[in-house]
Structure formats: structure tokens, C-alpha cells
Amino acid sequence: YPASIHSELSMEDSGDDHGAFMEKFILLPPPSSDQQQLPLHGLTFAIKDIFDVAGRVTGFGTPDWARTHAPAAATAPAVLAALGAGATGVGKTVMDEMAYSINGENAHYGTPANPCVPGGSSSGSAVAVAASLADFALGTNTGGSVRVPAAYCGIFGLRPSHGQVSAENVVPHGSDVRHRRVVC
Numbered sequence: 001y002p003a004s005i006h007s008e009l010s011m012e013d014s015g016d017d018h019g020a021f022m023e024k025f026i027l028l029p030p031p032s033s034d035q036q037q038l039p040l041h042g043l044t045f046a047i048k049d050i051f052d053v054a055g056r057v058t059g060f061g062t063p064d065w066a067r068t069h070a071p072a073a074a075t076a077p078a079v080l081a082a083l084g085a086g087a088t089g090v091g092k093t094v095m096d097e098m099a100y101s102i103n104g105e106n107a108h109y110g111t112p113a114n115p116c117v118p119g120g121s122s123s124g125s126a127v128a129v130a131a132s133l134a135d136f137a138l139g140t141n142t143g144g145s146v147r148v149p150a151a152y153c154g155i156f157g158l159r160p161s162h163g164q165v166s167a168e169n170v171v172p173h174g175s176d177v178r179h180r181r182v183v184c
Contacts (some may be wrong), residue, residue: 014073018113020093020128022049026155027089036078045135049092050099051076052169059172061121063108075167078138090134093124099140099173102148109112119149119173126153138169 017024027047042147052058052072059066083089084110093110096102104123105111112118112127119126120137126149139146141159150157 002079015060016133017133018127019110020046020112020133021126022092022109022124023056024091025056027053027083029083029086029088030104032086035040035086039139041086043087043135044090045082045087046090046093046134047124048078048122048137048139049095050140050171050173051058051079051138051172053079053089053092056060056092058171059092060173061097061099061106061109062169065098072169074169076169077168079130082138087135090128093128093137095124096121096145098175099145101141102144104149104152120151121149123149126150126155129153130155143174
């Protein structure tokens with residue numbers, strides 16, 4: 001689906017997001033005559049700040065990266081797949097700076113709230129799901145970056161087989177081992 005067919009609306013801040021989000025917005029699925037028949041219809045999802053969304057800067061967890069990169073020209077296929085299945089995107093989540101930690105901490109944007117440590121690097125994605133701010137979230141996994149925060153936050157983290165989720169329009173980092181995963 002071309003990014004131009006997706007409507008974006010401003011999302012009102014509805015209170016405490018537990019530090020999960022970098023940016024909140026609504027990314028609607030494409031119009032469909034059989035919308036209610038789609039498998040993810042009515043569900044919301046959060047997007048780790050490593051996935052491109054057309055027209056938005058992918059910050060990779062650091063203000064320096066965000067400041068020196070242009071808005072994305074295209075949306076990552078993983079995001080488009082969730083939209084195409086009927087889900088609604090609700091924003092980009094905090095992540096470890098440049099995906100270089102397993103703790104989920106970010107000195108620039110804060111650490112998503114968990115009674116202990118949220119785990120990383122997909123910390124905001126896991127916290128968004130655990131706090132019921134999104135039904136599921138997209139994250140990435142190199143050395144446990146989906147599974148660790150999911151376990152720390154008491155939710156399920158799914159690591160599909162290599163190559164099952166497209167890495168296109170995702171910030172390249174450890175590309176030989178990085179996997180795009182879903183946190184549920």
C-alpha cells in the first residue's frame with residue numbers, strides 16, 4: 001500500500017503513557033469494503049522508533065540521529081502489513097539509544113516505566129502493550145531486544161523465523177543478525 005493512502009490524525013494525550021512513546025499519532029489502515037473481516041480490525045499497535053513511517057523522521061532512539069536524517073520516504077513493510085490487516089498505528093515508541101542496550105534505558109527521552117527495568121531495546125514497545133496503550137507493537141530483535149522486555153513486562157514476545165518479516169525501511173543495525181519481531 002502506498003503511504004499516501006493512509007490518513008494520519010493528531011492523537012490527544014490521554015494521560016500517562018508510562019514513558020512508552022516518542023511521538024503519538026494515529027495511522028489509519030487503508031479503506032476497505034470488508035474492513036471488519038480483516039484479522040487485525042479494531043486492534044491498535046505501537047511502532048518502535050527504528051521502523052520508518054513515511055513523512056516522519058525515524059530517530060533510532062537518539063536526537064542526533066533524528067536531527068541529521070530526513071523524514072522517511074516510505075513506510076516499512078512490517079508497518080504496512082499491520083495496517084493492511086486492519087490495525088491502527090498509535091505512535092512511535094522509545095527504544096535504547098541506537099538499539100545498543102538490553103536495559104531499555106534512554107538518557108535523552110527517559111526510560112519507559114516498569115516497576116524494575118523495562119528491558120531493551122524494544123522497551124517502549126513492551127511497555128505500551130503491558131500498559132494497554134496498544135494491543136500489540138512492532139520491535140526488533142538482535143540479542144533478545146523483543147524477548148527480554150516482553151519477559152520483564154510480563155507479556156508475550158514473538159520472534160518469527162529469520163526472513164519472515166521484511167527488514168526494508170528499518171534502520172540498518174547489526175543487519176546480519178537483526179530480526180524484525182512483533183511484541184504481543
